Amino acid sequence: PFPRSLRGARFAGAMANPRYDVCIIGGGPGALTALSAVLEPYSLDQLSDGQAARAATALRGSRPRPPRVCVVDPEPWLSTWKSRFKALEIEWLRSPATAHPDAFDAFSLRGFAHSHGREAELYDSGAGRGKGVRSLIEVSSGAWSLPTNALFQDFCDELARRLPHEFFQARATDVGGSDGDFVVELDTGAQLEASAVIMALGVPGPPLMPATLAGLPERLAFHTDWNGGAGLAALAPGERVLVIGGGLSAVQTAQLAHRRGCRVVLASRRPLTTRHFDIDVNWFDRRRTQGHLFGFLDLPAEQRLRMIRETRGGGSVPEMYMEDLRARGASGGLAVVVGEVEVLSCDGAAVQARVGESVRTFDKVVSACGHRPDCTALPILAALHRRWATPLQGGLPVLSHDAQWGGLQRLFVIGALAALQIGPDAGNLMGLRRAAQVVASALDSRGWLRNERSLLGNVRGNRFAALGDDSDGASDSDVESDGDASCEGGAGGKRSAASESTAESGADSDGDASSAGGVRSKRSAASE
Numbered sequence: 001p002f003p004r005s006l007r008g009a010r011f012a013g014a015m016a017n018p019r020y021d022v023c024i025i026g027g028g029p030g031a032l033t034a035l036s037a038v039l040e041p042y043s044l045d046q047l048s049d050g051q052a053a054r055a056a057t058a059l060r061g062s063r064p065r066p067p068r069v070c071v072v073d074p075e076p077w078l079s080t081w082k083s084r085f086k087a088l089e090i091e092w093l094r095s096p097a098t099a100h101p102d103a104f105d106a107f108s109l110r111g112f113a114h115s116h117g118r119e120a121e122l123y124d125s126g127a128g129r130g131k132g133v134r135s136l137i138e139v140s141s142g143a144w145s146l147p148t149n150a151l152f153q154d155f156c157d158e159l160a161r162r163l164p165h166e167f168f169q170a171r172a173t174d175v176g177g178s179d180g181d182f183v184v185e186l187d188t189g190a191q192l193e194a195s196a197v198i199m200a201l202g203v204p205g206p207p208l209m210p211a212t213l214a215g216l217p218e219r220l221a222f223h224t225d226w227n228g229g230a231g232l233a234a235l236a237p238g239e240r241v242l243v244i245g246g247g248l249s250a251v252q253t254a255q256l257a258h259r260r261g262c263r264v265v266l267a268s269r270r271p272l273t274t275r276h277f278d279i280d281v282n283w284f285d286r287r288r289t290q291g292h293l294f295g296f297l298d299l300p301a302e303q304r305l306r307m308i309r310e311t312r313g314g315g316s317v318p319e320m321y322m323e324d325l326r327a328r329g330a331s332g333g334l335a336v337v338v339g340e341v342e343v344l345s346c347d348g349a350a351v352q353a354r355v356g357e358s359v360r361t362f363d364k365v366v367s368a369c370g371h372r373p374d375c376t377a378l379p380i381l382a383a384l385h386r387r388w389a390t391p392l393q394g395g396l397p398v399l400s401h402d403a404q405w406g407g408l409q410r411l412f413v414i415g416a417l418a419a420l421q422i423g424p425d426a427g428n429l430m431g432l433r434r435a436a437q438v439v440a441s442a443l444d445s446r447g448w449l450r451n452e453r454s455l456l457g458n459v460r461g462n463r464f465a466a467l468g469d470d471s472d473g474a475s476d477s478d479v480e481s482d483g484d485a486s487c488e489g490g491a492g493g494k495r496s497a498a499s500e501s502t503a504e505s506g507a508d509s510d511g512d513a514s515s516a517g518g519v520r521s522k523r524s525a526a527s528e
Contacts, residue, residue, distance in 0.1 A: 019193045020070045022443070023184050024165075025172045025380070026200035027073025028081050029101050030415045030432045032156060034198045035163050037103035037436035038445050039066050044105045046437065047459070055449060055459045064448045069165045070192060072172045072184065077160045078153065080202065085149050087229025088252045089259070092123055093152055094277065094318060096144040099429035100152065102159055103436055109147060112155045121148040125276055125320060168192070174383045179408045196410040196443055199381070204416040204427065205374035205395055209367050210244055212343045212353075220351055221365040224253055231366065237261030240361060242353065244341055245368035246270055247315020248278070251325055253368045254334060264334045265362075266325075267341050267355050275316035279424050296423055297401070301393040304420050311424040315370075375417055384411075396420050402442040403435055412439045 022038050024031045037043070041064060042055045073079075084090075093099075097113075098106040105111075113119050122145035147155075170186040175197055177183035184192040207223035222231040232253065235241060241257045243250055246268035254266040296307060317325075328334040339356025343365075346352070351362050373395035375381040381397075388406030391398040397405060397413060399421040405411045414435035416427030422438070425431035440446065449459040 019068075020166075021067035021194070022069045022196045022198060023182070023192055023194035024069065024071045024198045024200055025073070025175075025184070026202060026415075027071060027075060027077050027079065027167075028200065028202045029078065029156065029429060030200035030202060030436075031071060031073065031198075032077065032101035032160055032163075033103060033429075033432045033436040034200050034414060034439060035069060035071060035165055036101055036159065037440040038069060038198075038443060039163050039165075040104040041066075042446050042449060042459070043103050043437065043440075044107075045103070051449075051459050058448075058459060066164060067443075067445065070168060070194070071165050072168045072170060072186065072192070074169065074171045074187075076169065077167075078156055082153060083228050084225065085153075087232045088224070088249070089256055090149055090252060092146050092148055092320075093429075094146065094248065095429040096277075097122060097147050098143045099433060100147075101156055101429075101432070103433065103440070106433075107141075107143060109152070109155050110141075110143060110145075112158070113147070113151055116154075118151055121151040122146070123148075125318060172380055174380065175411070176387065180410045182411070197412070198439055199384075199405070199411070199413045199417070200415055200432075201378060201381070201417060202415055202427075203371040204419070205372045206377045207367070208369040208372040210341065210369065212341055213244075213365060213367065216343065216346055216351060216365070217348070220346065220363070221367070223367045223369075224249055231364070232256060235260045235262055235364065239263070239363040240350075241265070242267060242341070242351075242355065242360070242362040242365045243368055244268075244365065245315070245370075246272060247368070247370065248317050248321065249370065250315070250368035251317050251321050253366055254336075255321070255324060255328065257366075258328050258334045262333075262364075265355060265360065266334070266336045268336070268338055269340065270314065271338055272322065272325075272336065273313060273316040274319050274322050276318055278316060278428060279311050293423055297421075301391065301398045301420055305394040305396070308419050308424045371416075373416070373419075381417070393420060403438055404442070410443075412442070414439060 024034050041059055042052075044052050047055060097109045100106075100109045102108045110122065113122055122142065124142070125144075125146050168186065168190070170188045170190065172184050173187050174185040175182055176185065177193070180195055182194050182197050184194060184197065186192065207225050209221075209223060213221045218226065218231075224232060235257050237260060239257075239262045241262045241264050243254045243257065243264060243266045245253070245266075250266060250268065251272070254264050257264045296304060299307065325334070325336070329336060337356045337358075340354075342354045344352045344354060344359065349363075351365055353360060353362060353365070375392070375395060375397050376385055384405065385392075385397075388408060388411075390406035396417060396419055399405060399413055399418055400407075401421065403412050403414060403418050403421050405413050414422070414426075414432060418435055419426040419431075422431050422435045426435060
């Protein structure tokens with residue numbers, strides 16, 4: 001197997017040394033992806049077969065010192081993710097098996113399943129059967145199969161245990177200091193000093209509750225995320241439940257309520273849309289994604305926001321869920337209504353509402369409308385904005401090409417909040433993977449791959465530089481072109497880490513470039 005980072009994670013106490021190279025704020029999949037990206041000495045997603053072999057050989061001789069990293073979150077790793085999936089009883093992920101937090105190898109989740117005898121937990125949803133994408137290596141290798149949530153969580157737990165970091169179970173309340181010399185304030189009163197900070201906060205703002213639900217008691221009208229899913233857990237047989245929303249979470253909520261024996265109405269403003277992934281499958285096609293992204297980044301911020309909304313289309317539902325929804329509707333007890341919802345009255349025990357053209361009474365009303373983009377509604381980002389103001393568009397921060405906040409060089413944002421820079425998939429696992437690679441490039445975490453003092457150790461740069469100056473003018477464009485000639489650019493202007501990372505990875509929407517497909521396939525078969 002290819003060399004990996006040193007093992008070992010630990011929970012840090014108040015006496016831990018508070019100086020770190022990188023501080024990651026957040027404890028979800030985005031934070032874990034960022035941790036992997038900054039710690040792994042290289043990524044197979046960004047190297048050709050030959051480069052990956054040379055990198056592995058170079059590491060056997062001399063391994064670069066990994067950065068010292070801390071992670072700050074009020075709950076243990078992936079607690080919010082786990083509670084949401086548990087509350088909705090979600091069995092299968094919507095994202096393919098290449099979308100996961102291990103930035104070293106896009107195929108490692110499949111390898112994990114193989115090594116643990118859990119191949120049955122990978123489901124072929126049919127996403128790769130379309131005429132335009134069936135020839136992709138990711139499809140033919142089974143990488144577009146969907147993992148079970150149990151498989152994904154076990155994989156992430158193992159990754160978090162293995163990656164060396166210190167975990168502070170606390171809430172970060174503020175980031176101060178100066179660029180490159182940050183001070184992170186914790187609600188415990190402790191302070192952490194860090195050279196770089198990565199904000200990986202997950203949701204882009206507060207839960208979205210339709211205006212018509214304003215003033216209703218929370219026990220009667222609540223968001224799917226309310227109180228850690230406690231509202232969903234309390235649904236009881238025979239209750240009349242109204243679910244508002246038009247995406248996958250709304251369908252999952254309606255299915256959950258129906259399984260519990262409730263009489264369910266699912267109300268959506270528009271007909272439900274069927275799609276395998278939450279954005280068009282063409283964004284997953286590495287042959288097209290680069291064009292999509294470069295076209296996206298060429299637009300001004302307000303047009304990017306419009307493109308994000310158009311691409312996501314207000315939510316969609318995979319066919320496997322639609323089939324189940326139709327079956328439940330046919331069996332009785334679940335109806336799908338297209339139309340507006342207007343609350344007419346509430347007597348403290350039930351809610352009367354007009355749904356479409358009819359008036360009905362409900363015991364519970366559940367909003368499955370997602371979250372409203374508004375970074376200033378998140379206390380730590382509101383404090384950041386006051387200290388280092390950055391332009392906002394549609395509630396989202398306008399970041400640099402390298403996902404940096406407010407003109408700073410060492411403060412980064414990933415996740416849904418970075419959508420204006422990363423793209424429409426910024427908040428899902430594929431976008432998180434790509435954003436983390438951008439941040440790792442901006443931090444020069446893999447600068448050792450261009451060690452021009454060593455012929456064998458110079459994996460990504462000009463391999464002939466160690467032989468001396470070339471009076472004939474050999475340039476950076478003369479590097480080996482075995483799979484990533486475009487990623488080095490030519491001689492010329494300075495490029496951002498984002499453009500470098502995008503080009504290196506083939507601009508695949510989940511960081512998977514298949515340029516190292518042979519190496520990774522071999523490795524995943526013998527997975528760690």
